[in-house]
Amino acid sequence: MSTPDSGAPTLVSDLGERGVIERIRRRLPQPPPHLLVGVGDDAAVVEPERGAVELLTTDALVEGIHFDRRFSSSADVGYKALAVNASDIAAMGGTPRLALLSLMLPEGFPLRDLDGLLDGLLAMAASSGIALAGGNITRSPGPLIADVTLTGWCRRRKVLTRNGGRPGDALYVTGTIGAAAAGLGWLRVHAGTNTRPPAGAWPPPDFTPEDDALTECVRRHQRPEARLRVGALLGRTRAARACMDLSDGLADAVAQVAEASGTGARIDADTLPVHEGARRWFDSRREDPIGAAVAGGDDYELLFAVSPRMRGRLKSVIREARVPVTCIGALTAEVGVALVRNGRPEPLPRGFVHF
Amino acid sequence: MSTPDSGAPTLVSDLGERGVIERIRRRLPQPPPHLLVGVGDDAAVVEPERGAVELLTTDALVEGIHFDRRFSSSADVGYKALAVNASDIAAMGGTPRLALLSLMLPEGFPLRDLDGLLDGLLAMAASSGIALAGGNITRSPGPLIADVTLTGWCRRRKVLTRNGGRPGDALYVTGTIGAAAAGLGWLRVHAGTNTRPPAGAWPPPDFTPEDDALTECVRRHQRPEARLRVGALLGRTRAARACMDLSDGLADAVAQVAEASGTGARIDADTLPVHEGARRWFDSRREDPIGAAVAGGDDYELLFAVSPRMRGRLKSVIREARVPVTCIGALTAEVGVALVRNGRPEPLPRGFVHF
Numbered sequence: 161m162s163t164p165d166s167g168a169p170t171l172v173s174d175l176g177e178r179g180v181i182e183r184i185r186r187r188l189p190q191p192p193p194h195l196l197v198g199v200g201d202d203a204a205v206v207e208p209e210r211g212a213v214e215l216l217t218t219d220a221l222v223e224g225i226h227f228d229r230r231f232s233s234s235a236d237v238g239y240k241a242l243a244v245n246a247s248d249i250a251a252m253g254g255t256p257r258l259a260l261l262s263l264m265l266p267e268g269f270p271l272r273d274l275d276g277l278l279d280g281l282l283a284m285a286a287s288s289g290i291a292l293a294g295g296n297i298t299r300s301p302g303p304l305i306a307d308v309t310l311t312g313w314c315r316r317r318k319v320l321t322r323n324g325g326r327p328g329d330a331l332y333v334t335g336t337i338g339a340a341a342a343g344l345g346w347l348r349v350h351a352g353t354n355t356r357p358p359a360g361a362w363p364p365p366d367f368t369p370e371d372d373a374l375t376e377c378v379r380r381h382q383r384p385e386a387r388l389r390v391g392a393l394l395g396r397t398r399a400a401r402a403c404m405d406l407s408d409g410l411a412d413a414v415a416q417v418a419e420a421s422g423t424g425a426r427i428d429a430d431t432l433p434v435h436e437g438a439r440r441w442f443d444s445r446r447e448d449p450i451g452a453a454v455a456g457g458d459d460y461e462l463l464f465a466v467s468p469r470m471r472g473r474l475k476s477v478i479r480e481a482r483v484p485v486t487c488i489g490a491l492t493a494e495v496g497v498a499l500v501r502n503g504r505p506e507p508l509p510r511g512f513v514h515f
Numbered sequence: 516m517s518t519p520d521s522g523a524p525t526l527v528s529d530l531g532e533r534g535v536i537e538r539i540r541r542r543l544p545q546p547p548p549h550l551l552v553g554v555g556d557d558a559a560v561v562e563p564e565r566g567a568v569e570l571l572t573t574d575a576l577v578e579g580i581h582f583d584r585r586f587s588s589s590a591d592v593g594y595k596a597l598a599v600n601a602s603d604i605a606a607m608g609g610t611p612r613l614a615l616l617s618l619m620l621p622e623g624f625p626l627r628d629l630d631g632l633l634d635g636l637l638a639m640a641a642s643s644g645i646a647l648a649g650g651n652i653t654r655s656p657g658p659l660i661a662d663v664t665l666t667g668w669c670r671r672r673k674v675l676t677r678n679g680g681r682p683g684d685a686l687y688v689t690g691t692i693g694a695a696a697a698g699l700g701w702l703r704v705h706a707g708t709n710t711r712p713p714a715g716a717w718p719p720p721d722f723t724p725e726d727d728a729l730t731e732c733v734r735r736h737q738r739p740e741a742r743l744r745v746g747a748l749l750g751r752t753r754a755a756r757a758c759m760d761l762s763d764g765l766a767d768a769v770a771q772v773a774e775a776s777g778t779g780a781r782i783d784a785d786t787l788p789v790h791e792g793a794r795r796w797f798d799s800r801r802e803d804p805i806g807a808a809v810a811g812g813d814d815y816e817l818l819f820a821v822s823p824r825m826r827g828r829l830k831s832v833i834r835e836a837r838v839p840v841t842c843i844g845a846l847t848a849e850v851g852v853a854l855v856r857n858g859r860p861e862p863l864p865r866g867f868v869h870f
Contacts, residue, residue, distance in 0.1 A: 178771075196568060196671075196674075197674065197676060200677075200775075201607070201676050201677050201678075201775075202572060202603040202604075202606040202607050202677070202758075202759060202760060203570040203571055203572035203603050203604055203606075203607045203609070203667065204570065204571040204572070205568050205569070205570060205607070205669070205674050205676075206568060206569040206570070206571060207568055207569075207671075208563035208564075208567075208568070208569055209563075212563075213551060213560050213561060213562055213563070214560070214561040214562075214563055214569075215558040215559065215560060215561070216558055216559040216561060216613065216615060216648060216649060216664075216666070217557065217558035217559070217615075217649065218615045218617045218649070218650060218651050218662075218664055219617075219651050220617050220619060220651055220653055220662070222619055222653055222654070222655060222656065223656070224656035225653060225654050225655070225656060226653070248557040248558050249557075249558055251557040251558075252556070252557050252558045252560070254558070258571065260571060260572075260573045260664060262573045262574075262575050262617075262662050262664075264575060264577055264660070293571055294571060294572065294573070295573055296573050296574050296575055296662075298575055298577055298580060298581070299577070299580050300577060300580070300658070301577065301578070301579035301580060301657060301658050302656060302657040302658060303655070303656050303657060303658075305619070305660070307573075307575070307617050307651075307662045309571075309573055309615060309617075309664040311571070312558065314560070316551075316562075319551075319552065319560050321552060321556050321560075322556055322557070323556075403557075404557060405557060416533075420555075420556075
């Protein structure tokens with residue numbers, strides 16, 4: 161055991177950059193055959209997937225903007241930093257492959273938290289067949305930042321862009337919406353004055369939300385699941401013709417798919433799969449559950465457009481992926497995006513705003 | 516012209532995330548044929564280079580750690596953010612291809628500075644055949660951060676790793692060393708109390724260093740040149756068998772190439788190509804110019820090892836690349852890295868320390 165008295169390193173700065181890279185390298189599993197040179201040289205060297213196109217995406221988690229260390233353990237941050245990128249690859253109909261981790265660490269960052277962050281990131285990587293190929297580590301003058309770049313692959317004609325939708329296509333969403341926003345809301349109200357939970361020990365006894373559905377919401381905020389399997393299947397089978405993930409909320413995704421496809425969209429409020437815990441949470445706060453759920457970000461479900469003649473194919477995909485999928489509306493010839501509630505259209509609330 | 520009074524946007528937050536992405540997209544030149552889907556979808560879609568392996572690298576510029584906005588214009592930051600990554604691709608013997616830009620912008624960031632940053636980044640991209648394929652934009656609770664991921668390609672058997680050196684190989688370095696450290700030193704002494712120069716207007720009249728050599732040093736700190744041509748040639752011709760860039764200084768690079776290759780190294784102080792302005796600057800500060808130049812980071816020259824029988828081939832590379840190259844020592848069978856000065860070996864000073 162290392163303690164401050166024993167002289168063993170307790171801070172990242174005790175190891176230095178090369179020591180940290182070595183510590184990370186020792187934790188990596190056997191690299192896949194396509195990773196020819198991994199962590200430790202000027203660049204990673206990669207054998208491309210034969211006969212496929214490559215997908216490239218990057219997304220950062222910034223302390224104070226995307227997470228609060230009182231609400232998320234280091235392992236949660238590492239897990240989520242990779243998961244939000246995997247969600248982008250899934251939304252393109254692709255399969256994730258290699259990650260680069262760019263870490264910016266505040267002064268006095270504990271080694272224990274670096275290890276925790278890697279625990280989360282490597283657990284997510286292992287569960288989805290992703291190898292850590294390289295990255296960068298530097299100091300930060302303030303926030304902890306985990307910025308991940310993820311590569312993936314897809315057959316050339318199976319890529320799912322945002323712009324392939326046509327009027328009359330049905331709009332579907334995977335899983336449920338609103339859970340992450342509700343979980344974050346709960347944490348802000350109940351956990352705001354508590355000290356930070358220790359890494360990996362969630363939920364601590366005094367932190368537990370009232371019931372299982374709300375615990376699920378908190379967990380969704382901390383560790384979203386990327387819909388990798390259904391995303392790859394929607395691309396491979398061509399059951400969907402446009403797709404996007406809900407990183408910034410359903411309302412934002414609907415608006416973007418419609419705009420990119422040159423269509424409008426109509427969403428039926430009654431059909432929306434609002435998470436049970438989210439519904440209860442927003443009710444208790446006297447907020448409109450539908451409005452809060454469509455505007456809330458961080459759900460990382462997939463929104464996709466399906467042409468009427470592809471419904472049979474979609475059924476097979478749903479059976480194979482074993483993910484609940486709900487039809488929530490359709491793309492329309494008239495431009496504009498409407499939420500239809502009690503028969504009356506209203507404008508869709510905006511999604512998560514980055515600025 | 517936009518002024519705060521006219522109602523035209525002056526801050527990034529006036530545009531919103533989608534507005535910013537659209538503003539960036541409008542500035543991009545025609546995409547290369549291998550970029551099938553660029554900025555604006557969940558991920559970029561890329562056709563791999565046929566018969567080549569892919570290189571992947573990432574490097575971040577963090578305000579307060581890697582740059583100071585009093586010393587570097589926004590355009591310098593954008594330029595350098597891409598150049599430091601290109602240097603890593605060059606050090607692998609590769610050719611850069613596609614960049615992802617992950618931007619973290621402080622509250623109240625002016626649109627003028629965003630435009631400046633893109634000016635610098637896109638100028639560097641255009642001059643080296645790199646296309647901007649995507650990225651991410653988010654708020655930062657403090658520092659401005661430009662985190663770039665760069666891909667490149669290389670023939671499979673032409674990759675230049677750090678670990679290919681053998682005892683008896685001569686060590687070479689391109690260009691000169693110490694200039695960036697001297698330039699930063701000059702800025703810290705002379706510009707520390709001045710206000711920030713306007714973007715793109717370097718050098719302002721009251722900022723000019725004493726002579727051309729020092730101006731070059733300041734410029735090297737602000738806008739390092741990646742040694743792309745010579746790096747690709749060293750790989751393609753196999754004139755070198757190990758290579759690394761000097762991002763963290765010559766001393767660090769020599770130690771890392773030697774360690775990775777399982778050798779020691781001996782550097783002859785008399786041969787070191789210390790930049791003339793750096794020599795003068797460190798002399799004037801009563802610092803040892805050799806020690807300061809080998810420890811100073813940010814030069815982005817290349818260090819490489821050449822087997823004795825490859826000297827002829829190296830000569831052709833130097834002729835073709837038109838870059839000055841200096842033999843500064845050799846890899847040795849005895850482990851340990853020594854700087855030989857006046858016939859006496861001394862330990863090499865450490866390079867730039869990230870923690």
